Amino acid sequence: MVKKTLALFLAALLLAPATPFAAPSTDDLARQIDQLTQQLAALQEQLEEVRENTDYNSDSVEQLESSAAKWDEQSRIRFSGDYRFRMDYSDTDTKAYWGAGAIAGAVRDMQTVTGYDVQSILGMMNGYSAAERKGMIENLPASLAQMGLMQMGLMPGTAEFGAAFPSALAAVNAAGVVNGYSMTPKDTYENDILYTNRFRLGITADISDNLEFKGRLAMYKAWGMQSNPTDVGPYMMNQFYEMDGATTRQPADSVLRVDRAYINWTNVAGLPMWFSVGRRPTTDGPPAQLRMNTPERMATPVNFMDYAFDGATLGALFQNPIDFMGYSKIRFCYGRGFEAGPTAQANELDDMDFGGLSWDIINKGARFMNIQSFMAANIVNVPDGVTFTNPLEMALGTGDGTLNTANLGDIYHTSFVYMDKYTDLNYFLAGGWSRTDPDGVDEMGSTLLGSWWENPGSKDGYCIYGGVRYDLDDLGLKFGLEYNYGTKNWISMTPAHDDMTQAKLATRGHVGEVYLIWDLPVGNLLSDKAMAFMRLGYQHYEFEYTGSGNWLGAPVDIDKLSDPLNAQFFAPIDKMDQVYLTMEAWF
Structure with missing residues (x-):
């Protein structure tokens, strides 16, 4: 613009007619030259300003491009998380038993x-x-x-x-034998109120077009404690919260621990296949998402396999020929539950490994069906991180008084779940089968579902599990009802349960649960991952056999505990009632 103005001004001077005017004097010419010089200087200053502004804008563009590159780099890493406050009340009745x-x-x-x-x-x-x-x-x-x-x-x-x-x-x-022995009397364990905090931080990082990392850190603790208050009483599996399969899943301390950490390689060889390895997403599997109020599946295996472990998966995705069925995924899964380390040949101890198939037969919207089957090989009696007392050694004054780790045999496990939704009614049906194949005995004479050096042979156990949830979206309310039953020899792999005191899906007996979910009216949610809700629930347990959740030792009818040969390490639960209230925020 400035250049055009200057050109027009000079042209006007050249084209101006000279004849009508008198010839200018020397002073007039000097004055005009001085004015032109000042105007040219002013125009040069304006041109310099334009040049500086152009350089500044160029620098700004470069800065924006650099910032955009950094933002793009940072967008590869995404965070999410959840926080839960929980209150629990429990009342537990135990049977008299021989310790x-x-x-x-x-x-x-x-x-x-x-x-x-x-x-x-x-x-x-x-x-x-x-x-x-x-x-x-x-x-x-x-x-x-x-x-x-x-x-x-x-x-x-x-x-x-x-x-x-x-x-x-x-x-x-x-000889020193002056008194007899007596049974431990029946008792009642009550916890009037237990407060806990749980915080989990999820991390997703894109590494390439076909490779990503996913992880989750977790802290779970009771108010005023740096230990697990639920290991006091008859809650057998809660005594072993140190075991690897239960890490971050029961109240412990305020340490932030690794809950999940794995990489996914998709589109392997240009095919609809993937490979994944690391600390697996194997807790809170379907149909747990209904009760826990999450919009999607939270883990691969059916909830009968609620066990945090390290392993790998090779899977493939394909479209079903029938539209009703949607798409399918089939996976081969492998994991390790115990690492034996170097051992002497005279006392060889094998690693405990898992291996099997998980098949999403139907996957379309709310309609979902999965069947999984696996074998847990070389099952050990004492998981890593657990010290188990050997009362025979303590009584006889032999050994070190603790139970040495030993391989006991194999466990076979198959389960299925079918889920769907009709209008506002969600429903599911699930079932499981377990089979033990013992081939070893530990120094206490215990094996898979066997005691006192007996060879119990293979034993089969079964479980049935069903539930419904009715959604009232206009009111932000959801009502749920669930029931499960396990037989005498039923074994679930659920040390990572989220039931605070006793894993309901491990129960050899009956469990009923009713719950209410209220989506909190906290205003517009700022993310598609954001949720805020409260959950109020009641669980009632009725046990028929001892040892729920454990594969070590023979299950005993809860009404036949007066026999000294049916001695127990932990107080056998007869009935238990639990009420819980949570307030949760997902972000």
Whole structure:
């Protein structure tokens, strides 16, 4: 613009007619030249300003391009997370039972008096009825004195027996056996209120067009505690929250731990296949998302496999030929549940590994069906990070008093789930089958669903699980109802359960649950991942057999615990009621 103005001005001077005007004087010409010089200087200043502005704008564009590159770099990494405040009330009734420590002490006393080894003592006790065994242990000094006299041919009720009994009893007492043993009485465990905080931070990073990293860190603790308050009482599996499969899944401390960390390689060889390896997304699988109020599936396996472990997956995706079925995914999954490390050949210990298939048969909208089948090989009795007392060693004064790790055999597991939605009613049906194949016994005489050095053979267990949830979107309310039942020999892989005290899907018996979800009216949510809601629920447990959630030792009818050979390490739960209230924010 300035150049055009200057050109027009000079042209006007050249084209201006000279004849009508008088010839300018020398002073006039000098004055005009001076004015032109000032105007040219002013025009040069304007041109310099334009040039500076152009350079500034060029620099700004370069800065914007540099910033955009940095923003694009940073956009490869995305964060998400959730926070949960939870309140729990629980009331638990236990049965009277023989403690493992008491029976170990009785076996020691019998060994002291008779000189028999443990297996011989057990064989002798098996020759009596359950009621007779109970009376024997409760009145052990008299029972041992009587047994000694009977071995000498003196029968109870005879004069000879009556005459010899006092001295026989005195000899038993002199050997250090002066008292009998008694059952642990039934009890009630109540926690009037437990507060917990849980915070989880999710991370997703794009590495290339076909490779991404996903991770999640988690902190889970009870108010006022840096340990797990739920390991007090009869909650057997909660005693082992240190085990790898339960990491971050039960209250512990305020440390932020790795919950998930894995990479996904998609479009392998240009095919609809993927490979994934790392700390697996194997907790809170379907149909848990209904009860936990998440809009999508949170893990690969059906919820009967709720076990945090490290492993790998190779999968493929394909479209079903029937539109009703949507698409399918089939995966081969492998993982490790225990690393044996270097061991001496004389005491060889094998790694505990998982391997199997997971097949999404139907996947279209809310309609979903999955079947999974796997084998857990070389199952160990004591997971990593767990110290388990050996009461026999403690009673006999042998060994180190703890249970050494041993391989017990294999577990086979198959389960399925079908989910769908009709208008505002969500519903699902799930079922599971477990089978044990024991081939080893630990130093306590326990194996897969077997005790006292017995060979129980293979045992089958079953579970059925169903539920509904009705959504009232206009009111922001959701009502849910669930029920599950497990048989005597049912085994679930659920150490990473989210039921606070006892894994409901591991229960050998009945569990009913009812819950209400309220989406909080907190205004417009600022992300498609954002949620804010409260959840109020009630769970009622009725146990039929002992050892729910555990593969070690024989399950016992909850009404047959008066038999000393049915001794328990933990108080067996009869019934339990639990009420919980959560307030959760997802972002």
